[in-house]
Amino acid sequence: MSVPLTLLGLLEREPSHGYDLKRDYDAFFGRGRPLSFGQVYATLGRLARDGKVTAGQIEPGEGPDRKRYVITEAGVTEFETWLGEPVTPEPHLQTVLFAKVVLALMLGRDADQYLDTQRGAHLQRMRELTELKQTGELVDRLLADHGLFHLEADLRWIDLTSARLGALAELVRPAPAPRAGSR
Amino acid sequence: MNTERNASGDAGLAAAPGDGACLIEARDLVLSFGQTPALRGACMSAAAGEILAVMGPSGSGKSTLLHCLAGILVPDAGQVWLDGRRVDSMNEAERSALRRDRFGFVFQFGQLVPELTAEENVALPLLLSGLRRASALHDARSWFGRLGLDGLEQRRSGELSGGEAQRVALARGLVARPEVLFADEPTGSLDSLSGEHVMNLLTAAARQQGTTVVLVTHEPRVAAYADREVIVRDGKVSCLSPERAAR
Numbered sequence: 001m002s003v004p005l006t007l008l009g010l011l012e013r014e015p016s017h018g019y020d021l022k023r024d025y026d027a028f029f030g031r032g033r034p035l036s037f038g039q040v041y042a043t044l045g046r047l048a049r050d051g052k053v054t055a056g057q058i059e060p061g062e063g064p065d066r067k068r069y070v071i072t073e074a075g076v077t078e079f080e081t082w083l084g085e086p087v088t089p090e091p092h093l094q095t096v097l098f099a100k101v102v103l104a105l106m107l108g109r110d111a112d113q114y115l116d117t118q119r120g121a122h123l124q125r126m127r128e129l130t131e132l133k134q135t136g137e138l139v140d141r142l143l144a145d146h147g148l149f150h151l152e153a154d155l156r157w158i159d160l161t162s163a164r165l166g167a168l169a170e171l172v173r174p175a176p177a178p179r180a181g182s183r
Numbered sequence: 184m185n186t187e188r189n190a191s192g193d194a195g196l197a198a199a200p201g202d203g204a205c206l207i208e209a210r211d212l213v214l215s216f217g218q219t220p221a222l223r224g225a226c227m228s229a230a231a232g233e234i235l236a237v238m239g240p241s242g243s244g245k246s247t248l249l250h251c252l253a254g255i256l257v258p259d260a261g262q263v264w265l266d267g268r269r270v271d272s273m274n275e276a277e278r279s280a281l282r283r284d285r286f287g288f289v290f291q292f293g294q295l296v297p298e299l300t301a302e303e304n305v306a307l308p309l310l311l312s313g314l315r316r317a318s319a320l321h322d323a324r325s326w327f328g329r330l331g332l333d334g335l336e337q338r339r340s341g342e343l344s345g346g347e348a349q350r351v352a353l354a355r356g357l358v359a360r361p362e363v364l365f366a367d368e369p370t371g372s373l374d375s376l377s378g379e380h381v382m383n384l385l386t387a388a389a390r391q392q393g394t395t396v397v398l399v400t401h402e403p404r405v406a407a408y409a410d411r412e413v414i415v416r417d418g419k420v421s422c423l424s425p426e427r428a429a430r
Contacts, residue, residue, distance in 0.1 A: 116421060119414070126407035134383060148404055155403045159240065 003035065004043050004052075008079040011053060011071040018044060018069070031143060044069055052078060097154070101161060105169045115162050122151050122158070204230040205264075206395050207363055209420075212251050212261035221247040222258065223418035229363075234386060234396040236406035239415035245399045246367055248415060252397060253286055253365045254278035266362070283311055287361035287394070289385070291371040293352035295340035301351045302327070302336040308359040326354035330384050346377030353381060357388050364389060367399045375404075382408045 006029055010021050018040045026034040047053040052075035056068040071079070097118060104111040129144040129151075136144065161168070208228035214221050221244045229235040239245045250256040251263055254270050255278075263270040270281065282288075287308070295304045302323045309319035327333055330350045340348055349369065356364050369385065370378030386408045389396045398409055406412045414421045 116414070123403060123406060123412055126403055127409075130404075130407040133379075148407065152403045163240075 002082070003039065004047055005079060005082050007040070007043055008047065008052060008071060008075050009083070011069055012076060012079055015056070015068050015070040017067065021069070028139060031140070047075065051075075097158075101165075101168070102172050105165070105172050108173070111165055111169070112162060115158050115165075119155060119158055122155050126151050206231040206233075206266055207252055207397070208264045209248065209252055210262045210264070212248065212258040212263070214247060214251060214256065214258045220418055222251070222261075224261070225415065225418060225420045227413050227420045229395050229397055231362075231395055232390070232393045233411065234389060234398060234409040236409035236412035237397060237399045237415060238401060238403075238406050238412050240401065243415045244418040245401075245415040247418075248420070249365055249367055249397060249399050253288070253363075254281050283308065284359075285362045287356035287359065287364040289349075289352050289356040289364065289366040289369045291368040293340065293345075293348040293372075295343075295348055295351060295355075297340050300337050300339060301332070301343065304340070304351055305354040305358050307355060312359060323354070323358055326358060329388070330354055331380075344377075345373055346380060349373060349377070349381050350384060353385055353388070357392065357394065360392055361394060363395045363397060365397050365399075368401070369398070370400070370402070370405055378402075378405065 003025075006025060007021050010016060010024050016024075018037065021044075022035050022037060022040045025040075044053060044055070048055050048069075051072055053069045053071055056070065059066040059068065100114060101111050103109075104114050126148055129147050133141045133144040133148075205228045209225055212222045212225040223244075225244065225248050227235075227237070227248070237245045237248060247256065251258050251271070254263070254273065257271055257278075261271070265281070265285070270278065273281065295301075296307070299307070302320055305326055306316075306319040306323035309322055310316065314322075324336060327336055330353065332347060332350055332354070335343065335347060335351075340351075343351065349372070353369070356366070364385075366385065370381050373381060382405055385396070388394075396409070398405070400406050411422075
C-alpha cells in the first residue's frame with residue numbers, strides 16, 4: 001500500500017487536514033496498521049516539497065492540526081497515472097516457498113514435511129481471515145476475501161508441487177559423482 | 184472383514200479413548216473395495232463440539248473415512264469409537280439407530296426427497312425417530328427463519344435454488360440436534376457466495392448446539408471455517424495443526 005498515493009487520492013476528494021486524512025486512511029486502508037501522525041505529516045511535507053500538494057495558511061484555533069492541504073495539478077496527474085496502471089502481477093516463481101522446496105530437495109531433506117508445515121500455516125491464516133469475515137464489516141470482509149483467494153492459490157500450488165516432488169527431486173538433485181577412473 | 188471385532192460392550196468401554204474431550208475416533212482403519220485399498224491405517228479423532236475439516240485430493244479416502252466414522256461402512260480392520268462405544272462392532276440395526284438418533288448428514292447435492300415439501304424434508308429425521316407429525320413439522324419450521332428460508336416451506340426440491348436446497352439439507356441435518364454432523368463437500372455444488380452463506384450458517388448452528396462437525400472438503404476456503412484440519416493421503420491421515428480445544 002503506497003501511503004503517499006493513497007493520501008493524494010484522499011486529497012483529490014477534498015482539501016483536508018492531516019487529522020482527517022489519518023482518520024480515513026486508518027478506516028479504509030490501515031486495517032490494524034494505523035498511520036502515526038508523524039508519518040502523515042512527514043508524507044504531506046514530502047508531497048508539498050515535490051509540488052504534489054500545497055499547505056494552506058495556518059487557521060486560527062487550538063491544536064497543531066490547523067493547516068488544510070490541497071492537491072495540485074501535478075498531484076492529480078500522478079495519482080491518476082497510478083490509478084490507471086495495473087498492479088504488476090507477481091509471477092511468484094521465485095518465492096521463498098519455492099526456494100525452500102528446491103533447497104530441501106537438493107539437500108535430501110523432507111520437502112513434503114515442509115510443505116505440510118506450510119499448508120498448516122496457510123490454513124491457520126485462512127482461519128483468522130475467515131473469522132474476520134464473520135465478525136467484520138463489509139470492507140473487512142472484502143479485504144479478507146482478497147487474502148483468502150490468494151492463500152488458496154498458494155495452497156493449490158503447494159498441492160501440485162507436493163504431487164510433483166518426485167519429479168522435481170530428480171531434476172534438482174546433483175547427479176552421482178563419477179567413479180574414480182571413469183571419464 | 185473386521186478382524187478386531189469386540190463383542191463385549193463392557194470390554195469396549197474399558198478401552199475407550201482416554202481423552203475425555205474426544206467424542207469420535209478412528210483407530211488404524213483399513214478398508215479395501217475389492218483389490219483397491221481405500222484406507223490403510225487411518226487414525227483421527229474429533230473432540231466434542233469441535234469442527235474438524237478432513238481434506239485431501241480426490242480418491243484419497245476422505246469420504247470413505249467419513250462413511251466409516253458414521254457407521255455407513257464397516258472397516259476391514261481397525262476401530263471406530265463414539266463417546267466410549269465401539270461403532271464398527273455394532274450390527275446393522277444398531278448402526279442404523281446410531282445414524283438416526285445421534286448423527287446428522289449433509290451431502291454435496293442436498294439429496295432432498297423430491298416428493299416431499301421442504302418442511303417435510305427437514306422434519307424427516309424427527310419423523311423417523313418417532314416424533315408425531317405435527318411436532319416434527321413444528322420443529323422443522325423453526326429452522327426456516329433461522330436459515331433465511333422463510334416462505335419456502337411448501338416448495339419441493341425442484342422449486343429451490345442450489346443454495347436454498349443445501350440450506351434445507353443443512354436444516355435436515357441439524358434438526359434432531361445430533362451429536363455429530365457429517366458434512367461431505369457441503370458447498371461443492373454451490374458458487375462462492377452461496378457456499379459462504381451455507382458455511383456461515385452451518386458453523387454458527389453447530390457451535391450454538393455444541394454439535395461436533397466432521398467436514399470433508401477439498402476446498403481450503405471451506406476448511407478454514409473449521410477449528411482444525413487433517414489431510415488424507417493414500418488412505419492415511421496427517422495432522423497439519425495442533426489439536427486445539429473447540430471454541
